[in-house]
Amino acid sequence: MKSLDARGWTALALILLLVAVPPLARTFDQNFYLLLFTRVVIMTTAAISLNLILGYGGMVSFGHAMYVGIGAYAVGISSFHGLNDGWAQMALAMAVAAVAALAIGAMSLRTKGVYFIMITLAFAQMIYFVAVGLSRYGGDDGLTVKRRSDFGLFGLKDPAVLYYVALAVMLAALWLSWRMVNSRFGLVLRGAKSNDRRMAAIGFATYRYRLAGFVVAGTMCAVAGVLLANFSDFVSPATMHWTRSGDLIVMVVLGGMGSLFGPLFGTVAFLLLEEVLSGITEAWQIIFGPLLLALVLYARGGIDGLLAKRTERGDG
Amino acid sequence: MAEPLLTIDRLVKRFGGLTATDHLSLEVMPGEVHAVIGPNGAGKTTLIAQIAGELRADAGEIRFAGEDITRLPAPARSHRGLARSFQVTSLFADMTVEDNVALAVQAHDGHSFRFLADARRDARLRDPARAVLARVGLAERGQVRAAALSHGEQRQLEIALALATRPRLLLLDEPMAGMGAEESARMIERLRGIKSQVTIVLVEHDMDAVFALADRITVLVYGRAIATGRPDEIRRNAQVREAYLGDEQAAS
Numbered sequence: 001m002k003s004l005d006a007r008g009w010t011a012l013a014l015i016l017l018l019v020a021v022p023p024l025a026r027t028f029d030q031n032f033y034l035l036l037f038t039r040v041v042i043m044t045t046a047a048i049s050l051n052l053i054l055g056y057g058g059m060v061s062f063g064h065a066m067y068v069g070i071g072a073y074a075v076g077i078s079s080f081h082g083l084n085d086g087w088a089q090m091a092l093a094m095a096v097a098a099v100a101a102l103a104i105g106a107m108s109l110r111t112k113g114v115y116f117i118m119i120t121l122a123f124a125q126m127i128y129f130v131a132v133g134l135s136r137y138g139g140d141d142g143l144t145v146k147r148r149s150d151f152g153l154f155g156l157k158d159p160a161v162l163y164y165v166a167l168a169v170m171l172a173a174l175w176l177s178w179r180m181v182n183s184r185f186g187l188v189l190r191g192a193k194s195n196d197r198r199m200a201a202i203g204f205a206t207y208r209y210r211l212a213g214f215v216v217a218g219t220m221c222a223v224a225g226v227l228l229a230n231f232s233d234f235v236s237p238a239t240m241h242w243t244r245s246g247d248l249i250v251m252v253v254l255g256g257m258g259s260l261f262g263p264l265f266g267t268v269a270f271l272l273l274e275e276v277l278s279g280i281t282e283a284w285q286i287i288f289g290p291l292l293l294a295l296v297l298y299a300r301g302g303i304d305g306l307l308a309k310r311t312e313r314g315d316g
Numbered sequence: 317m318a319e320p321l322l323t324i325d326r327l328v329k330r331f332g333g334l335t336a337t338d339h340l341s342l343e344v345m346p347g348e349v350h351a352v353i354g355p356n357g358a359g360k361t362t363l364i365a366q367i368a369g370e371l372r373a374d375a376g377e378i379r380f381a382g383e384d385i386t387r388l389p390a391p392a393r394s395h396r397g398l399a400r401s402f403q404v405t406s407l408f409a410d411m412t413v414e415d416n417v418a419l420a421v422q423a424h425d426g427h428s429f430r431f432l433a434d435a436r437r438d439a440r441l442r443d444p445a446r447a448v449l450a451r452v453g454l455a456e457r458g459q460v461r462a463a464a465l466s467h468g469e470q471r472q473l474e475i476a477l478a479l480a481t482r483p484r485l486l487l488l489d490e491p492m493a494g495m496g497a498e499e500s501a502r503m504i505e506r507l508r509g510i511k512s513q514v515t516i517v518l519v520e521h522d523m524d525a526v527f528a529l530a531d532r533i534t535v536l537v538y539g540r541a542i543a544t545g546r547p548d549e550i551r552r553n554a555q556v557r558e559a560y561l562g563d564e565q566a567a568s
């Protein structure tokens with residue numbers, strides 16, 4: 001095995017810390033941190049999925065929170081109808097997300113740049129308003145999830161169990177994205193981002209690969225949505241508001257686009273900063289905004305880039 | 317004589333009011349190095365782009381190995397055996413040299429819906445990639461990022477990317493662009509080595525290279541082929557001298 005660099009050590013330390021959150025929270029009687037980190041871990045999965053297409057594939061999808069919403073509503077609606085089987089809910093969430101991503105991707109991936117951003121945003125807004133219009137399921141106000149998902153061997157009622165499930169999902173997503181970005185498929189995605197014209201010249205029609213990446217990312221993100229609905233015992237259109245999609249992009253950019261651990265770094269930093277700053281002042285975004293800007297301007301590779309400075313090359 | 321490998325028949329490409337390719341006809345025979353020369357803006361790059369499938373011709377026909385490919389998109393033409401290099405270097409700048417070439421190998425090794433296996437340890441990609449790098453003189457540079465190569469090395473990688481697809485016809489758009497005399501001379505030697513294995517259309521301003529490598533030359537002016545012939549014929553052609561080779565050469 002290669003020796004770890006600064007970013008590898010940071011990631012390892014962070015993951016060990018994440019594993020230790022529930023016992024630490026219990027020891028110090030700080031349940032609040034368990035909840036905070038549950039959210040961190042769930043959103044990291046969402047950010048990992050976005051990083052696949054945004055970071056590695058160069059597809060700036062401005063509607064990614066939609067898939068979180070799809071996953072959350074899959075839980076909300078099925079539990080409303082008395083179906084609480086977690087596996088079935090998971091399968092439903094992933095299937096709907098995959099179909100949505102396939103349809104949206106098929107149309108939007110024919111465009112580039114700003115058009116792509118606008119089209120993905122437009123579709124996400126459409127789905128958002130569909131959710132608002134679901135008056136039976138609470139419409140704008142959302143819908144309470146009365147019973148959490150039941151996975152047979154385990155339920156998600158115990159906060160520590162939910163946390164570890166979310167952490168396991170996050171680690172699985174991390175593993176999958178690591179394998180994928182270094183696979184033949186992943187190299188095609190990277191190539192398409194780097195130089196699509198050359199890709200065509202050497203014989204790649206990249207559209208179907210980018211579409212496949214888009215579908216994988218959306219499907220993975222829906223899993224985060226399933227967990228989020230269980231975590232908050234509630235789903236509402238706000239989950240897929242366009243500002244939530246913006247947050248996801250910020251997490252990925254902040255952490256370092258197209259780096260394996262970037263989404264983890266970015267999500268941890270984003271949610272902790274949000275927590276700390278909003279404790280100081282209501283107008284925390286006034287501090288957060290410039291901070292982000294500074295990082296993006298001075299550290300183009302995000303947090304991962306800062307950590308990697310000392311050690312040249314060798315990502316993923 | 318054998319069938320031409322590539323036949324271009326009254327090809328037309330217009331950019332607004334400008335006719336960049338003007339009823340151009342051209343035949344490339346198997347095994348030859350066919351140079352295309354002409355002044356700046358004559359339409360050489362535009363022609364290459366149409367043969368490679370990047371630009372759609374407005375009229376006319378392109379036949380390759382007996383098949384009409386006029387409407388095929390670029391990736392499909394690559395799979396028929398066409399490969400091009402770019403006048404303005406166009407690489408995967410953020411990837412290593414070996415990754416660059418391995419990707420070109422991968423494009424011709426079945427589909428790429430393989431999600432889990434590590435492509436960087438895939439001998440089916442890496443071995444041919446290294447072999448191609450050795451052929452263009454970049455064997456030692458495999459692990460360097462493409463962006464970190466010198467200009468001359470980037471030009472070598474340009475050709476490596478095209479060669480890695482194992483083409484039947486190689487379209488080279490000014491392979492010596494921006495090279496010093498010494499580098500050019502070495503590139504000529506490399507191309508000499510390659511020419512026995514693949515048919516080449518060579519666009520080049522460097523006349524030493526053209527006369528050293530070409531079996532036949534077509535002279536392009538304002539999108540039209542004003543002459544085609546063996547190097548000695550082209551050298552003697554008065555119209556060509558006037559239009560392209562310039563007075564000093566005409567006088568000498």
Ligand SMILES: Nc1ncnc2c1ncn2[C@@H]1O[C@H](COP(=O)(O)OP(=O)(O)OP(=O)(O)O)[C@@H](O)[C@H]1O
Binds near residue numbers: 331403
């Ligand atoms: N995409 C385009 N849109 C409009 N005009 C173009 C385009 N591409 C090329 N042209 C014009 O077409 C003509 C032919 O250009 P082309 O690049 O093919 O010339 P060239 O022979 O390769 O020149 P050079 O020796 O400088 O590389 C030029 O007048 C150029 O300005």
Ligand SMILES: [Mg+2]
Binds near residue numbers: 360361362403
């Ligand atoms: Mg040109």
